[in-house]
Amino acid sequence: MLMTERDRVTNEIKALTDKLGHNRTALVPILQDVKRKYHHIDSFAMQVIADELGIHPVEVHSVASFYSFLGDRTQGKFVIRLCRTISCDIQDKDRVARQLENDLGISFGDTTPDGKFTLEWANCMGMCDQGPALLVNDRVFTKVTPERVHEILQDCRSAFGQHAIERKEVHLV
Amino acid sequence: MNSIPTFSSMNPEAGLAKALGMPRPDIIAEISASGLKGRGGAGFPTGVKWNFAASAKADRKYIICNADEGEPGTFKDRVLLQEYADLVFEGMTIAAKAVGAKEGILFLRGEYTYLRSHLEAVLQSRREKKLLGKDVLGANFEFDIRIFMGAGAYICGEETALIECLEGFRGEPRNRPPFPVNTGFLDRPSVVNNVETLAWAACILQQGADWFKSKGTEKSTGIKIFSISGDCARPGVYEFPMGISVAELLKHVGGQNARAVQIGGASGQCIPASEFKRSIAFEDIPTGGSVIVFGPHRDMLDVLHNFLEFFLDESCGQCTPCRLGNRKLLEGVEMLQAGTCSMAYLQELCALGESMQLSSKCGLGQSSPCAFLSVVKHFRDELMGRTDHLTHA
Numbered sequence: 001m002l003m004t005e006r007d008r009v010t011n012e013i014k015a016l017t018d019k020l021g022h023n024r025t026a027l028v029p030i031l032q033d034v035k036r037k038y039h040h041i042d043s044f045a046m047q048v049i050a051d052e053l054g055i056h057p058v059e060v061h062s063v064a065s066f067y068s069f070l071g072d073r074t075q076g077k078f079v080i081r082l083c084r085t086i087s088c089d090i091q092d093k094d095r096v097a098r099q100l101e102n103d104l105g106i107s108f109g110d111t112t113p114d115g116k117f118t119l120e121w122a123n124c125m126g127m128c129d130q131g132p133a134l135l136v137n138d139r140v141f142t143k144v145t146p147e148r149v150h151e152i153l154q155d156c157r158s159a160f161g162q163h164a165i166e167r168k169e170v171h172l173v
Numbered sequence: 174m175n176s177i178p179t180f181s182s183m184n185p186e187a188g189l190a191k192a193l194g195m196p197r198p199d200i201i202a203e204i205s206a207s208g209l210k211g212r213g214g215a216g217f218p219t220g221v222k223w224n225f226a227a228s229a230k231a232d233r234k235y236i237i238c239n240a241d242e243g244e245p246g247t248f249k250d251r252v253l254l255q256e257y258a259d260l261v262f263e264g265m266t267i268a269a270k271a272v273g274a275k276e277g278i279l280f281l282r283g284e285y286t287y288l289r290s291h292l293e294a295v296l297q298s299r300r301e302k303k304l305l306g307k308d309v310l311g312a313n314f315e316f317d318i319r320i321f322m323g324a325g326a327y328i329c330g331e332e333t334a335l336i337e338c339l340e341g342f343r344g345e346p347r348n349r350p351p352f353p354v355n356t357g358f359l360d361r362p363s364v365v366n367n368v369e370t371l372a373w374a375a376c377i378l379q380q381g382a383d384w385f386k387s388k389g390t391e392k393s394t395g396i397k398i399f400s401i402s403g404d405c406a407r408p409g410v411y412e413f414p415m416g417i418s419v420a421e422l423l424k425h426v427g428g429q430n431a432r433a434v435q436i437g438g439a440s441g442q443c444i445p446a447s448e449f450k451r452s453i454a455f456e457d458i459p460t461g462g463s464v465i466v467f468g469p470h471r472d473m474l475d476v477l478h479n480f481l482e483f484f485l486d487e488s489c490g491q492c493t494p495c496r497l498g499n500r501k502l503l504e505g506v507e508m509l510q511a512g513t514c515s516m517a518y519l520q521e522l523c524a525l526g527e528s529m530q531l532s533s534k535c536g537l538g539q540s541s542p543c544a545f546l547s548v549v550k551h552f553r554d555e556l557m558g559r560t561d562h563l564t565h566a
Contacts, residue, residue, distance in 0.1 A: 032322060063343055069323075085246075086435075086465055086476060090404065123243070124245040124247075124327075128246050129409045140287055
């Protein structure tokens with residue numbers, strides 16, 4: 001990491017802790033913000049967070065690695081989480097899964113080489129009456145069919161193209 | 174089907190206005206008299222919980238609404254938060270008045286992040302209407318609610334794990350006792366209630382305990398909100414009185430030809446068609462509201478495999494019976510699927526399941542073998558000596 005980038009991360013985390021508080025109860029919200037912004041919580045960021053909260057960095061790592069929405073792996077700009085629990089399972093989530101893999105060219109757990117998409121399984125996301133369901137970042141899609149997969153991915157790609165030019169953070173609205 | 178007639182007929186604010194004019198013990202007495210029990214599934218009497226927190230001495234107390242709805246097949250809280258958020262927040266405010274808390278936290282699961290902006294808007298409008306804030310309805314009572322986002326962990330639906338997460342730790346359940354009503358968030362007395370419980374508390378204050386008791390059974394009073402999914406014609410959210418039989422419920426949702434239903438989510442029980450006369454209530458089949466219907470063509474081993482993969486993934490790993498037990502049960506299901514499990518080993522797996530129920534630290538490990546044990550009990554004739562994988566190979 002470049003020194004200037006380190007400075008930027010440090011300053012942003014300091015601003016976050018000033019806003020959310022310098023105590024442990026702010027840890028999960030801080031990690032959520034860092035993850036949303038950088039799609040990754042690296043060891044440098046963990047060290048800065050630890051320093052700001054006055055705890056050991058291994059504590060930060062232990063919390064980050066516990067929660068499936070945090071984690072220490074780099075994720076794409078769009079994290080696609082397909083529900084695999086029973087009600088979506090019996091509504092043919094396997095076909096949607098296969099089509100996602102086909103259209104993205106990656107398997108579950110992987111990120112596309114261009115860093116745009118991460119494909120993951122999710123446990124029950126509370127859309128059991130409208131399965132199969134998937135989340136793209138924070139947005140929920142229900143009754144997904146294999147044909148609709150392409151459309152959902154195209155929406156993400158066009159959102160990304162637009163925001164990439166504006167250099168803004170990418171989120172589907 | 175997303176509307177809940179009873180909640181739609183409520184007049185938001187009336188319950189709170191009434192509660193603010195009542196002495197604290199009277200509010201708790203009203204809730205106790207209604208017989209309201211925790212709607213998340215555990216069924217702990219709400220009045221007793223509030224009373225413990227009210228009598229605890231501390232500088233601060235907290236009201237925590239558990240919206241970490243992660244149980245497979247449960248989605249009623251999502252609908253409640255979407256459609257009846259005011260009622261839920263009103264319930265929290267009434268609980269705060271009853272126990273003497275100033276701060277409320279809505280613990281919303283990460284998967285429901287898309288609900289957050291709506292909920293923030295509801296909170297803001299309540300602040301503007303003086304239903305939250307420094308001086309609620311001019312009654313010299315202060316209370317406000319903030320939203321805390323979960324980060325994708327089923328185990329945080331367990332109240333002590335939820336508190337660990339709020340405090341910035343891994344969501345690993347604590348030993349109980351001490352219970353959160355004495356030593357909860359930041360070691361202060363904390364009431365942790367399910368979304369639906371709080372909504373009912375608001376209704377009870379409005380309509381009275383007798384109105385609530387007029388539905389349901391003697392031990393399980395009131396109406397319950399059900400999340401129904403699976404092989405049925407009309408999945409969705411329904412309200413039924415407690416004590417409804419499985420058969421009647423299936424008639425309403427168009428699932429009469431079901432071979433089995435899973436009641437209470439993955440951690441609940443699997444009820445075969447021969448027992449559809451049983452009733453859904455705390456004294457017979459307890460539930461948090463999740464009903465998953467399995468049609469005539471479902472293979473119960475596939476269902477079990479799905480459940481056990483879920484538990485294996487979501488076990489926090491803190492205690493051995495749950496961490497290793499779920500893995501062993503999953504391997505056992507895979508052996509059954511491959512037709513390589515001896516009867517002696519199946520019996521050993523059942524004994525393991527019973528040990529997990531006895532020795533796991535929290536509800537996850539205590540209840541994860543339930544589905545396995547009930548499927549083995551009711552569908553034993555379908556499990557042994559399978560050869561289907563041979564023809565597929």
